[in-house]
Amino acid sequence: MDRPLTENIRPGAPPDIDAYERAGGYRALRKVLKDADPKGLIQTVIDSHLRGRGGAGFPTGRKWSFVPGGEKAAHPVYLIINGDEMEPGTFKDRLLLEGNPHQLIEGIILGGYAIQADIAYIFLRQEYTVAERCCSRAIAEAYDRGYLGRNILGSGFSLELYLHTSAGRYICGEETALLNALEGRRAIPRAKPPFPPVVGLWGKPTIVDNVETICNVPHIAEHGADWFRALSRCGDGGTKIYGASGRVKKPGLWELPMGVTIREILEEHAGGMRDGFQLRGIIPGGASTEFLSADQLDVKMDFDSVQAAGSRLGTGTMIILDDRTCPVGMVLNLMRFFARQSCGWCTPCREGLPWLARALEAIENGEGRLEDMEILRRHTGLLAPGHTFCALAPGAVEPLQSALTLFEDDFIRHIREKRCPWRK
Amino acid sequence: MLTKQEMTEIQAELNRYEQKRGGCIEALKTVQRHRGWISDESLAELADFLEMTTDDLDSVATFYNLIFRKPVGRHIILMCTSISCWVMGSEEVLHYIEEKLGIKPGETTADGRFTLIPNVCLGACDHAPALMIDGSLHGDLDAQKIDEILAGYE
Numbered sequence: 072m073d074r075p076l077t078e079n080i081r082p083g084a085p086p087d088i089d090a091y092e093r094a095g096g097y098r099a100l101r102k103v104l105k106d107a108d109p110k111g112l113i114q115t116v117i118d119s120h121l122r123g124r125g126g127a128g129f130p131t132g133r134k135w136s137f138v139p140g141g142e143k144a145a146h147p148v149y150l151i152i153n154g155d156e157m158e159p160g161t162f163k164d165r166l167l168l169e170g171n172p173h174q175l176i177e178g179i180i181l182g183g184y185a186i187q188a189d190i191a192y193i194f195l196r197q198e199y200t201v202a203e204r205c206c207s208r209a210i211a212e213a214y215d216r217g218y219l220g221r222n223i224l225g226s227g228f229s230l231e232l233y234l235h236t237s238a239g240r241y242i243c244g245e246e247t248a249l250l251n252a253l254e255g256r257r258a259i260p261r262a263k264p265p266f267p268p269v270v271g272l273w274g275k276p277t278i279v280d281n282v283e284t285i286c287n288v289p290h291i292a293e294h295g296a297d298w299f300r301a302l303s304r305c306g307d308g309g310t311k312i313y314g315a316s317g318r319v320k321k322p323g324l325w326e327l328p329m330g331v332t333i334r335e336i337l338e339e340h341a342g343g344m345r346d347g348f349q350l351r352g353i354i355p356g357g358a359s360t361e362f363l364s365a366d367q368l369d370v371k372m373d374f375d376s377v378q379a380a381g382s383r384l385g386t387g388t389m390i391i392l393d394d395r396t397c398p399v400g401m402v403l404n405l406m407r408f409f410a411r412q413s414c415g416w417c418t419p420c421r422e423g424l425p426w427l428a429r430a431l432e433a434i435e436n437g438e439g440r441l442e443d444m445e446i447l448r449r450h451t452g453l454l455a456p457g458h459t460f461c462a463l464a465p466g467a468v469e470p471l472q473s474a475l476t477l478f479e480d481d482f483i484r485h486i487r488e489k490r491c492p493w494r495k
Numbered sequence: 496m497l498t499k500q501e502m503t504e505i506q507a508e509l510n511r512y513e514q515k516r517g518g519c520i521e522a523l524k525t526v527q528r529h530r531g532w533i534s535d536e537s538l539a540e541l542a543d544f545l546e547m548t549t550d551d552l553d554s555v556a557t558f559y560n561l562i563f564r565k566p567v568g569r570h571i572i573l574m575c576t577s578i579s580c581w582v583m584g585s586e587e588v589l590h591y592i593e594e595k596l597g598i599k600p601g602e603t604t605a606d607g608r609f610t611l612i613p614n615v616c617l618g619a620c621d622h623a624p625a626l627m628i629d630g631s632l633h634g635d636l637d638a639q640k641i642d643e644i645l646a647g648y649e
Contacts, residue, residue, distance in 0.1 A: 147513075159577035162618040197524075197561050198573065198617055200630040233511040238520050238559035241615055255516035257558040273513045316579035316620035323621045358578055358616075388620070396582050404581045412615065414558075 073302060075290040076283070076310060077326040080170035085205050088212040091173035097218060099293035100177055103184060104226040110140075112185040116288065118296035120308035124163075125153055125244075125281030126356065126385045128307075128374040137268035138186045138276045147189035149277040150182055151253070152285055154195040154202070155237060155244040158357035159408060160390040163312040164282035166324055168195070168202035171286075172209035176232065178285035180218060181292050183230045186278055191232045194249055197239060206234050241412035245461050246279045248414065259416045260461035283312055305330030305373040313372060315341040317391030318348045324388070330376065334368035336389065344393065352392035352477060356385020358405050359466025361473035362392070382473070397493035398478040399485055402471055403431040409467035420464035423454050427471065434482060437489035444482060448475055497540050501529055505544065519545050519555055523562050532563040560612075568603040568610040570648045573627040577616035583623035588636050589613070595641065608648070 079086055079094050086094065103112055117132030138148060152175070156164040167175060179191050193206055210232055213219045221229045240258055242248045247261035250272050271277020287309055291299045300308040307329050313336050314324040320342030327336065333353060337343065344350050352362045355372065361382035363370060370380040377384040392401055410424035427450055433439045451472035454464040475482065484492055497505070504525045509518040522545060526537050533541075533556055542552040556562045574589050589600070592611060596604050603610040619625035622634025633644050 156618055157615050159616040160579045160620050161616065162620045165618045198614070198627055198630075201632075231511075235511075235521070236524070238524060239561035239615075240559055252520065253512075253517060254514065255512070255519035255555060257554060273517075314620070316623060317582045322623070354578075390578055390582070390620075392582070401578065401582065404576075404578055408577055408615070 073328070074310060074326045075294075075302075076167065076174070076286055076312060077170070079174070080166060082166065082170045083201075085169065085171050085209070086173065088173060088209070088216060091171070095293075096173055096289075097177055099289040100180055100218065101224065103181055103292050104224055104228065107226070109185050109187055112181065112292060115296050116185065116291055119287075119291045119299040120296075120303075120306060121284065121287055121291060121299065122307050122374055123281055124283035124287075124311070124387070126158065126359075126383070128384065131280065131284055134268060134280075135182070135186050135278060137266070138278060139269060140187065144187075145275055147275055148187055149272045149275055150179060150186060150188040150191040151249065151272065151277060151279045152179060152191070152193045152282055153244060153246070153249060153279055154193055154199065154282045155249065156199070156282070157196055157241045157244055158359065158386050158388075159405070160316055160354065161314070161357045161386040161388045162316075163314055163324055163386060163388055165199060165202060166312065167282050167286050168199060169205050172202075172205045173213070174286050174289060175206070175282060176209055176213050176218070178288040179232060180213075180223065180230055181288045182278070182280060182285055184228055186276075187228075188230060188278070191230060192253060193232070193234045194243070194253065195234060195236050196243070197236050203234065203236055210234060240414070241408075242414040242461075242463060245463065248461065249279060250277065257414070259414045262460060303329040303373075305371060305376065307373050307375075311372065311387050313340075314388035315391060316388070318345045318393040318396070319343065319391055320345055330371045330373040332369050332371050333363070333389070336372065337368065337391075341391075344391075347395075349394040350391065351394050351396075352398065352474075354390040354392070354470060355382050356387050356389070358390070358408065359383075359462070359469055360385040361469045362477050363473075364477050383469070395493070397435070397491055398474055398481050399431065399435050400491065400493065402474045403428065403435050405470050406431050406467065409463065413463060417460050419454050419458050420467075423450060424464060424467055426450075427454075427468075431471075434485050435491055437485065437491065439482075439486040441483070441486055443486070444475065444479075447471065451475070497526070497544055498529070501525060502544065505541075509545075515545055516547055519547065519552060520559065520562075523552075523556055523559075527563060532566050534566075538564075560614075566603070568607050570609050570629050572609055572611045573614035573617065574600075574611065575615075575617045575619070575623070575625045575627075576613040579616070579620035580624040585624040588624045588626075588638075588641065591638050591641055592645075595645070609645070 122128040248258040252258040406428040451468040456465045505522045508521040542549040625634040
C-alpha cells in the first residue's frame with residue numbers, strides 16, 4: 072500500500088461507512104482506544120515525521136504536544152480541521168473531502184483522542200458543496216455507529232464533531248483568522264503569542280490541522296511511524312498529494328512519495344507541456360510561493376528541498392507558466408487577488424498590496440517606468456515577514472520578488488515598448 | 496419576523512457553539528437561503544434573535560463575500576478569476592458572459608435571472624477555466640459550453 076491517502080478514494084461516490092470498514096476503516100481507531108495511550112499516539116506521530124500539509128510544514132506531532140495536559144488543564148479542548156482550501160491553484164483537499172470523508176473523520180477522532188479534545192469542527196469553505204454533502208452524511212453515519220459522541224466504543228473518550236460551512240474570504244484559512252470566523256466574528260488574524268494550542272477558540276486550547284494532514288493519521292496509527300517514514304524519499308514522512316495546473320497535457324492530482332522531483336510530476340504524471348507551449352516557470356505550491364525557473368526541474372518537492380531552491384513547497388500543487396502567457400500579467404493576477412483578499416487589519420497589507428497591484432497594472436498596460444522596478448523591489452522587503460500580523464502580505468510578495476529576477480527582461484520590455492508583448 | 500422554520504434551523508446551529516454569536520454566520524446564511532439576501536430588516540430581526548447589536552452583526556455580514564447585503568438574481572454565477580483559470584483563459588470567458596448577459600461583474604440582469612460575481616479559486620484548477628452556479632461546479636469552459644450551461648438556469 073504505497074498510496075494510503077487515495078487508495079480508497081472514490082470521487083463523487085465516496086465509500087459509505089460499511090465500505091470504509093470493509094477496507095479496514097476504523098480499525099486504527101479501535102486499536103488506539105484499546106491501547107488507551109494518547110501520549111503514545113502523539114509520540115508515534117512525532118516519530119512519523121508528518122509535517123503539516125496546509126503549506127507551513129510544521130511537525131504535526133510536536134504541535135499536538137503543545138496542548139496543556141493533566142488534571143488542571145483547561146477544557147474544552149478543540150480540534151479544528153482547516154478545509155477552507157482557497158489558495159489559488161490548490162485543489163487537493165477537495166479530493167480527500169469528496170472522495171473519502173470517513174478517512175478524514177477517523178483521523179479527526181484519532182487526533183482528538185491524542186490531544187484529548189472534547190469538540191471538533193470541520194471548517195469548510197462554502198463553495199465546496201459536494202464536500203459538504205459527503206461530510207454531513209459521513210458524520211451522521213459515524214455518530215450512528217458510536218464512533219462519535221459520548222463514550223466512543225465504550226472507551227470513556229467523548230468527542231462531538233460539527234461541520235461549519237463558511238461564507239467566503241481567503242483569510243479564513245489563516246489559523247487565527249479561522250478561529251475568529253468560528254466565533255462569529257470578522258475573520259481577522261490574531262496577534263501571536265499566545266498561540267492557539269494554548270489560547271485558541273474562545274480562549275481554550277485549540278489545534279488547527281489541514282485536511283490532508285489529518286487524513287494521514289489513521290494510516291500512521293495503524294501501520295506505525297517506521298512504515299510512514301519509509302513511504303517517503305526524504306526526511307519528511309509519508310506521501311504527498313501533488314498537483315499541476317496550467318498548460319500541461321494532463322492537469323490533475325497524484326499521490327506520490329514525499330520528495331519526488333518536479334520533473335517526475337510534470338513529465339511522467341502531468342504528461343509534459345501541451346504541444347506548442349514551452350515551460351517558462353513553476354509556482355510550486357499555490358499562489359503564495361516563489362517562482363522556480365524552467366531549469367530547476369530536478370528540485371525535489373519536499374519542504375526542505377524546495378526551500379533550499381528558493382521557494383516553498385506550500386500546498387504542493389504546482390501552477391505552470393508557459394511561454395505564451397505573460398509573466399507580468401500572471402503576477403498582476405496574483406497581486407490583485409491578494410490585494411482584494413487582505414482583511415484590512417494591518418496597514419502594510421491593506422495599503423501596500425493595492426499599491427503594488429496598481430504599479431503592476433501600469434507596467435502591464437505599457438505605462439510603467441524603469442524606476443518602478445526599484446520601487447517594486449523595495450516593497451517586497453517592506454511587506455516581508457515581521458512587518459504584518461499574518462503571512463498574507465509576505466506570501467503575496469513571494470511570487471513578485473522571484474518574478475522581478477527571473478522575468479526581469481520581460482518587465483523591462485513592457486516598459487520600453489510601452490505595451491504588453493503578449494497582447495495582440 | 497423570523498419564520499418558525501428559520502428559527503428552528505438557526506437554533507440547531509447555535510447549539511454547536513460555546514457562545515451564541517458563534518452561530519451568526521450560519522444564521523445569516525440560513526436567512527439568505529430563505530430570502531435570497533440580507534436586507535436591513537432581516538439583519539435587525541436576526542441581530543435581535545442572536546442578542547447582538549445590528550451594527551455588530553452587520554460588521555460580520557459585510558466581511559464575508561458570500562453574504563449578500565444587496566438583492567441578487569435568482570441564480571448566482573461565481574466566476575473563478577484566480578491564477579490557474581486566468582492562465583487557461585478565464586478573462587475571455589468572463590468577457591463572453593458579460594456580453595451575453597449584458598452585465599458587468601457585481602451586477603444583476605434586468606430580468607433578475609443572474610448575478611455575476613468574480614470569485615477566488617474554486618479548487619477546480621485541473622478543469623480550468625471554471626465557474627459555479629448556485630453551488631454547482633462547471634469546468635473546462637468555452638463559449639459554447641457557457642451557452643449550454645446558462646440555458647439550464649431559468
